[in-house]
Amino acid sequence: MKLSSTAILALAISSVTATAYAETQSQAFTPVTVNEKSAQAEATGFLEGQSLTGTTRNWYANEQKKRGGKFKYLKNGTAETTDRRINWVQGTILKYNSGFTEGTVGFSTEVALYNAVALERDRKNLAANEGGAPVLGKPYGNNRTLTRDGGDAEGQWSKLGLANVKARFSNTTLTAGRMNFSSPQVDVIGNRALPSSFEGIAIHSEELNNLSFDAATFDRVSPRSEESLQKFRAEYTDYTVDIDHVNTLGLSYQPFASLTTSLWATQAEDVWNQYYFGATHVLGDSSLVALTTGLNYYKTVDEGKAKAGQIDNDTYSLSLGLAHEAHSLTFSYQQVNGNEYFDYLHETNGIYLANSLLSDFNGPNEKSFQVAYGLNMAQYGVPGLKFNIYQARGWGIDGTHNDGGAYASVKAMDGEHHYEYGIGASYAVQSGALKDTTVRATYTTHRASEEQADGNINEFRLVTTIPFKIL
Numbered sequence: 001m002k003l004s005s006t007a008i009l010a011l012a013i014s015s016v017t018a019t020a021y022a023e024t025q026s027q028a029f030t031p032v033t034v035n036e037k038s039a040q041a042e043a044t045g046f047l048e049g050q051s052l053t054g055t056t057r058n059w060y061a062n063e064q065k066k067r068g069g070k071f072k073y074l075k076n077g078t079a080e081t082t083d084r085r086i087n088w089v090q091g092t093i094l095k096y097n098s099g100f101t102e103g104t105v106g107f108s109t110e111v112a113l114y115n116a117v118a119l120e121r122d123r124k125n126l127a128a129n130e131g132g133a134p135v136l137g138k139p140y141g142n143n144r145t146l147t148r149d150g151g152d153a154e155g156q157w158s159k160l161g162l163a164n165v166k167a168r169f170s171n172t173t174l175t176a177g178r179m180n181f182s183s184p185q186v187d188v189i190g191n192r193a194l195p196s197s198f199e200g201i202a203i204h205s206e207e208l209n210n211l212s213f214d215a216a217t218f219d220r221v222s223p224r225s226e227e228s229l230q231k232f233r234a235e236y237t238d239y240t241v242d243i244d245h246v247n248t249l250g251l252s253y254q255p256f257a258s259l260t261t262s263l264w265a266t267q268a269e270d271v272w273n274q275y276y277f278g279a280t281h282v283l284g285d286s287s288l289v290a291l292t293t294g295l296n297y298y299k300t301v302d303e304g305k306a307k308a309g310q311i312d313n314d315t316y317s318l319s320l321g322l323a324h325e326a327h328s329l330t331f332s333y334q335q336v337n338g339n340e341y342f343d344y345l346h347e348t349n350g351i352y353l354a355n356s357l358l359s360d361f362n363g364p365n366e367k368s369f370q371v372a373y374g375l376n377m378a379q380y381g382v383p384g385l386k387f388n389i390y391q392a393r394g395w396g397i398d399g400t401h402n403d404g405g406a407y408a409s410v411k412a413m414d415g416e417h418h419y420e421y422g423i424g425a426s427y428a429v430q431s432g433a434l435k436d437t438t439v440r441a442t443y444t445t446h447r448a449s450e451e452q453a454d455g456n457i458n459e460f461r462l463v464t465t466i467p468f469k470i471l
Contacts, residue, residue, distance in 0.1 A: 049099015071127035091193025309405015313338030326379030
């Protein structure tokens, strides 16, 4: 990994500031020891430990293209265009978890029913991106509301979002079936009315204190806005690149009370091998000044049959966050070193980069910088109310040296640039029957040069999530 002068400067600033405010943050070394407590020894029984919970989410998004950009839809068999798209969906999850059976090896199960109701069903409002690739194989599909061929909304639909069995020995759990999974390369994405989930086998082990291990293999993903299971595919390729199996292995280690690290390797069969290292360091006390420094680094190279073509990509982000009482200020620098997009798996949140926003700022050879400010109103007597604002800029996008394959379209990118800014507010109910209900409103603007892929768009989102417990 070759750091630019900007990145080196960011690390230097981090080191200087850390020295100034190191007194109140523990820097104690935390040795790796055998975990003497056994989670399985505390099992209460299959029925005794069961629960039935859920959430319902009202998800609304209103997008408007700018500078001549259009969405497209079919009207009486003829392609029409519009500059506005509206999606409004109610997503509900009902989830059952059993307890673990008692004994040396315990067994449990997890089942969740996902249901979506399209509250906006007008074909014009559910338009697709003009000039974009077909969504889910449908020429006028929509990636936010489930639509049939031609663009008509599916009024309501349901599926098994989760369905798995678990076996636990001591502090090690094996899960088989459709599950949630979280890693820097295969992570549930939950930014729609319903989240994604993955089908396969995973093992998680916490037999050691401060050092945990994960391994998993998946062959299907359950998309956010689809009823069926699908093969994994790459997010940014010019055409669909199916992936038969995704295999991942990782560890998380906390060598100091203030430092957490993780190391992962993931194979997208016949497409790429991707390696990740991440670290987060916290210093100080927010009553005075707290400093959080973050590093995320990905190395991606083509693998096997190289169905997406040649890939050789190094991408990293560095962030420096300062917090004082109710206020936080974060600076983030990100850089892509490679003649293709930094890419990740579709229907996952497998992009732990600081400048992954409405745009991912992940174009070939792109550099980007973000400034973000947050305000927590708990300090002013309104707990649960938060505000944030940010601006990010990307520049130097250059794909002219790409060798072709599934990213060949980036050859047209020569000095492209773009910027994005957003403002948001959220509130979490603190008590009563609606405790933990959250309401979040965001407004985002993105502007780009001609060949930058994300285009020119304004978007408003309003999302309300209500948790509930039945058992």
